[in-house]
Amino acid sequence: MATRRETSAVREHRPIEERRTQLLTAASEVMREQGVAAATTRAIAERAGLPHGSVHYCFGGKTALLRAVVRSEVDRSVERAWRRAAGSTDLEGLLRNVLEAQLGGVRDDPGHHAMLAELMALARRDPELADLPGWEHERYVSAATDLISELPATSDFTLARPAREIATMIMVLAAGLSDLWTATGNRAELDRALDDCVRGLAARLSRPA
Known part of the structure; x- marks a missing residue:
């Protein structure tokens, strides 16, 4: 021994x-x-x-470790959404896949969601971590923009707004829907809100080619 x-x-x-x-x-x-x-x-x-x-x-030091945790966890979340959305052939399908991937993480691993929320709250108060909320937002938006930009080449519709603007809307919706789930834990209400948001946004932001 x-x-x-x-x-x-x-x-x-x-x-x-x-x-x-x-x-x-x-x-x-x-x-x-x-x-x-x-x-x-x-x-x-x-x-x-x-x-x-x-x-x-x-x-x-601890600050650099916390920064590395945030980057690792956000990258993992983005990769999960990317895998789920890959192969989408229309905007509605992509919107639904990206949002469901984000919400799946919130529903299935609430501890992870709470941890990231707490870390971001800390970052907003700590000058050494103050760039992280902006980095997180840009990481999600850039990934979604890339996915959206690939759609018109393989689909029979065009985008009514720039891909980055649509990606930003997706992130706003994801935050709102996550808050709804965290506050209520009501799956039926969340699913209805998700359906309404996806269908409404897709209809507004795409048009026949």
Whole structure:
């Protein structure tokens, strides 16, 4: 059986990218379960099974770690929406797929949604993280813009507004529908609102080619 010193040595010599991944996962778990305030460097390192100094060694400090968590989680959310919307042949289908992917994350993993909301609230108060809300918005809008821009080449309709404007509307709808679900937890009401928004917006923003 390995001694504590031998085990510690093995941990210390793990590749830095492996330790970064462990710390990101641990930070997300702690924040989902206990909130952002509970995510001290000690709590995160302990959850990851790494020495306390690993957070500073791998990220330079807690602020950089929180920034990395936000970027990782948002990228994952965007990729989920992209996969679901890929192959859409009309604007209504794309709108529905993107919004359902976003809402699916809120419904199926409320802890993740609450964690990101808390992190964004913190970012708005912390000058070192103040750029993150704008980055998150741009990440979603840019991805949606790319998806929308690909539609006219393979469809029998044209867009009535620029793709980026439509993408921005999608993000506004996603935020509103997410708030509706968080406040009520009423799936039937959410589905009705989603249907109305998708059909209305698609009819307004596309026209026959």
